[in-house]
Amino acid sequence: MSADxxxxxxxxxxxxxxxxxxxxxxxxxARLIRPRTYEEAATAVRECGARxxxxxxxxxxxxxxxxNAGGSVLxxxxxxxxxxxxxxxxxxLCDAGVSLHRLMEVLLPLGWFVPVTPGTRYVTVGGAIGADxxxxxxxxxxxxxxxxxxxxxxxxDGEIRTVVPGTPLFDAxxxxxxxxxxxxxxxxxxxxxxxxxxxVDTERATNLDDLMARLAATxxxxxxxVAWIDLLARGAxxxxxxxxxxxxxxxxxxxxxxxxxxxxxxTPRLPATPAILPEGLLSRTTVGLFNELWYRKAPRTxxxxxxxxxxxFHPLDGVPHWNRVYGRGGFVQxxxxxxxxxxxxxRRIVRRISERRCPSxxxxxxxxxxxxxxWLSFPVPGWTLALDIPAGLPGLGAFLDELDEEVAAxxxxxxxxxxxxxxxxxxxxxxxxxxxxxxxxxxxxxxxxFVSDLARRLSL
Amino acid sequence: xxxxFGLPQSLLVLGxxxxxxxxxxxxxxxxxxxxxxxxxxxxxxxxxxxxxxxxLGADVHTIAFDALDPASHEAVLGKVFAEGDIDMVxxxxxxxxxxxxxxxxxxxxxxxxxxxxxxxVSAGLVCAxxxxxxxxxxxxxxSSVAGExxxxxxxxxxxxxxxxxxxxxxxxxxxxxxxxxxxVVRPGFVRTRMTAGLPEAPLATTPEAVATAVELxxxxxxxxxxxxxxxxxxxAALRHLPRGVFRRLxx
Numbered sequence: 001m002s003a004d005x006x007x008x009x010x011x012x013x014x015x016x017x018x019x020x021x022x023x024x025x026x027x028x029x030a031r032l033i034r035p036r037t038y039e040e041a042a043t044a045v046r047e048c049g050a051r052x053x054x055x056x057x058x059x060x061x062x063x064x065x066x067x068n069a070g071g072s073v074l075x076x077x078x079x080x081x082x083x084x085x086x087x088x089x090x091x092x093l094c095d096a097g098v099s100l101h102r103l104m105e106v107l108l109p110l111g112w113f114v115p116v117t118p119g120t121r122y123v124t125v126g127g128a129i130g131a132d133x134x135x136x137x138x139x140x141x142x143x144x145x146x147x148x149x150x151x152x153x154x155x156x157d158g159e160i161r162t163v164v165p166g167t168p169l170f171d172a173x174x175x176x177x178x179x180x181x182x183x184x185x186x187x188x189x190x191x192x193x194x195x196x197x198x199x200v201d202t203e204r205a206t207n208l209d210d211l212m213a214r215l216a217a218t219x220x221x222x223x224x225x226v227a228w229i230d231l232l233a234r235g236a237x238x239x240x241x242x243x244x245x246x247x248x249x250x251x252x253x254x255x256x257x258x259x260x261x262x263x264x265x266x267t268p269r270l271p272a273t274p275a276i277l278p279e280g281l282l283s284r285t286t287v288g289l290f291n292e293l294w295y296r297k298a299p300r301t302x303x304x305x306x307x308x309x310x311x312x313f314h315p316l317d318g319v320p321h322w323n324r325v326y327g328r329g330g331f332v333q334x335x336x337x338x339x340x341x342x343x344x345x346x347r348r349i350v351r352r353i354s355e356r357r358c359p360s361x362x363x364x365x366x367x368x369x370x371x372x373x374x375w376l377s378f379p380v381p382g383w384t385l386a387l388d389i390p391a392g393l394p395g396l397g398a399f400l401d402e403l404d405e406e407v408a409a410x411x412x413x414x415x416x417x418x419x420x421x422x423x424x425x426x427x428x429x430x431x432x433x434x435x436x437x438x439x440x441x442x443x444x445x446x447x448x449x450f451v452s453d454l455a456r457r458l459s460l
Numbered sequence: 461x462x463x464x465f466g467l468p469q470s471l472l473v474l475g476x477x478x479x480x481x482x483x484x485x486x487x488x489x490x491x492x493x494x495x496x497x498x499x500x501x502x503x504x505x506x507x508x509x510x511x512x513x514x515x516l517g518a519d520v521h522t523i524a525f526d527a528l529d530p531a532s533h534e535a536v537l538g539k540v541f542a543e544g545d546i547d548m549v550x551x552x553x554x555x556x557x558x559x560x561x562x563x564x565x566x567x568x569x570x571x572x573x574x575x576x577x578x579x580x581v582s583a584g585l586v587c588a589x590x591x592x593x594x595x596x597x598x599x600x601x602x603s604s605v606a607g608e609x610x611x612x613x614x615x616x617x618x619x620x621x622x623x624x625x626x627x628x629x630x631x632x633x634x635x636x637x638x639x640x641x642x643x644v645v646r647p648g649f650v651r652t653r654m655t656a657g658l659p660e661a662p663l664a665t666t667p668e669a670v671a672t673a674v675e676l677x678x679x680x681x682x683x684x685x686x687x688x689x690x691x692x693x694x695x696a697a698l699r700h701l702p703r704g705v706f707r708r709l710x711x
Contacts, residue, residue, distance in 0.1 A: 016595070016638065016639075018637060018638075018639050023464065025464035025465075026461070026462055026463065026464055026466070026596075027596075027639060028461075028595050028596035028639040029592075029595040029596065029637070029638050029639030029640075030595055030639075051594075051595070063464065064461065068595075069461070069545075069594055069595035069596035069639060070593055070594045070595030070596065070639075071595070328681075329679075329680065329681075330464070332464045391464050391465060391679070392679065392680065396465070397463070397464075397465040397467065397491065397679075398491075420463060420464035421463040421464040421465060423492070424469075453461050453596070456461045456545065457461035457463065457469065
């Protein structure tokens with residue numbers, strides 16, 4: 001506001017910035033601090049004030065997990081050193097602010113790949129652990145934290161602790177949404193690869209039952225597996241989908257031209273999405289057209305197609321700021337999982353979304369394998385569906401509340417890294433270890449130094 | 461915290477017996493709101509309103525608040541904010557007055573002005589400051605179409621709302637970028653206790669319709685909301701009518 005407010009410590013000065021998640025809903029203001037050393041990070045934690053602090057990586061969590069109204073947000077992206085690579089054993093020790101993109105750049109030429117990657121390379125290692133992210137290989141490889149051998153955690157008392165798997169603090173931190181402390185470094189076990197290309201099989205499924213049958217019967221043959229669903233298709237074609245599955249291509253699968261530099265990491269990028277776009281760009285009509293084209297252009301079946309890592313895993317990374325196409329109102333991503341044996345619930349939900357005509361062009365179904373021990377870690381064995389919906393859609397809040405009820409009744413849960421709207425009452429049913437998490441936080445951080453908008457909203 | 465649709469979990473109502481405010485509170489409780497503070501002059505009506513909202517499942521507190529006593533606002537409202545974050549403040553107190561009497565008795569007119577404008581300025585600034593240090597929250601100010609252009613029939617009330625409206629717009633600009641959202645709501649003729657017995661104006665509306673418009677405005681992070689929406693166009697036309705013509709309109 002005016003100059004005289006600067007003298008009042010209660011009122012914010014100019015160093016406050018509004019912060020949102022990738023979905024660009026619910027902006028709040030916080031003091032953005034960018035520590036460049038571990039000491040600066042420790043100082044920031046000690047001095048973050050009455051409204052606490054929360055670490056933030058590259059801001060790809062969709063909801064409010066990495067924002068902290070009126071308090072501090074620790075932008076960790078300046079702590080981005082890769083300390084040591086064991087090229088024989090296949091491990092890397094790096095700062096938490098290193099992005100998966102950077103890791104791929106340094107590791108691929110050595111014949112190693114990150115063990116788990118989500119749909120974007122632009123997440124940090126700290127964020128990957130905090131959200132215990134999963135990828136298209138969850139049914140084989142589990143979530144990110146399974147591959148973490150150790151991490152260093154800056155806790156509320158200003159101490160730096162080494163945390164290893166099998167301890168309560170590790171299980172609270174993996175998927176703990178940054179609320180146990182600031183991850184400073186991590187040692188990660190890597191995945192060996194012969195080439196930087198993917199060998200991809202594509203097929204179409206004509207409806208949801210066809211899709212589920214195909215996935216259930218053949219998923220185990222592929223390291224990576226995902227299905228894009230057309231949620232605007234109705235009637236007999238409800239749940240029609242394109243399955244894309246594959247594995248790292250072995251060297252002998254490459255044509256001679258590519259064998260000269262088999263581990264090259266190429267990442268084409270298009271111009272950024274303009275900052276201002278007309279509202280209502282994503283309507284039922286435009287998304288319906290897109291979905292129709294996308295389904296039709298996919299081959300009925302094709303095997304052994306060679307694709308770049310960026311095209312197979314991260315198609316949207318080629319379009320910087322793609323989240324802007326949802327306009328000023330932003331969007332919510334809804335991702336839930338229901339266990340095997342609860343296919344009835346999945347069918348009901350898909351039918352309801354199709355009938356509701358939600359304009360969602362990004363809807364993805366996949367199967368999760370064994371879960372990992374993180375207390376608030378999302379994946380459990382079952383079916384997981386993720387979809388993006390413009391937040392301005394009338395009645396969307398109440399509709400998603402109804403889906404939550406269905407998910408919870410089926411023993412399922414929604415993903416906190418994507419949440420911006422869950423009714424707090426349902427959280428305990430979805431995450432049975434919530435009380436353990438709360439107790440550990442109360443002991444470890446009695447003053448509540450680490451807090452986020454997500455934590456306030458859901459009383460984590 | 462508010463959710464992705466701008467819906468608050470905690471609500472502070474200034475003017476806790478206002479029918480529009482209570483309709484809005486009921487609507488928000490049906491969504492996300494769990495904690496409600498009803499601020500107003502202590503009265504059986506205030507307690508009854510609190511009881512009704514409790515019946516809907518909310519945790520409701522009442523607090524003694526007097527718009528005409530700005531000196532007390534800091535202390536009274538400070539206590540509410542000290543209890544925890546307030547995601548939305550609904551500034552809903554106001555007096556319609558009695559135009560004919562108020563023209564004869566300037567002291568009565570001043571009471572209308574002091575309640576609607578001075579009280580709004582004081583309470584608005586106190587809340588804005590707390591919301592700002594929270595780094596989030598919505599301040600929803602109930603203005604009126606009467607403030608858009610003063611007319612013969614109720615210019616005392618209208619001018620007080622005009623002042624409040626201009627104040628709230630400026631406050632919204634001042635708070636831009638602080639995480640705090642200020643929304644000015646301009647209803648037309650609303651059928652309530654306040655307007656009982658008055659001749660009904662065209663495009664009359666209900667407290668429930670205002671509540672619906674508030675929810676929609678929160679979702680869109682709107683800065684101005686007209687209820688009903690058609691009034692935006694009607695008032696844009698009326699605002700530009702020459703005085704001589706406007707004076708003769710039967711409005």
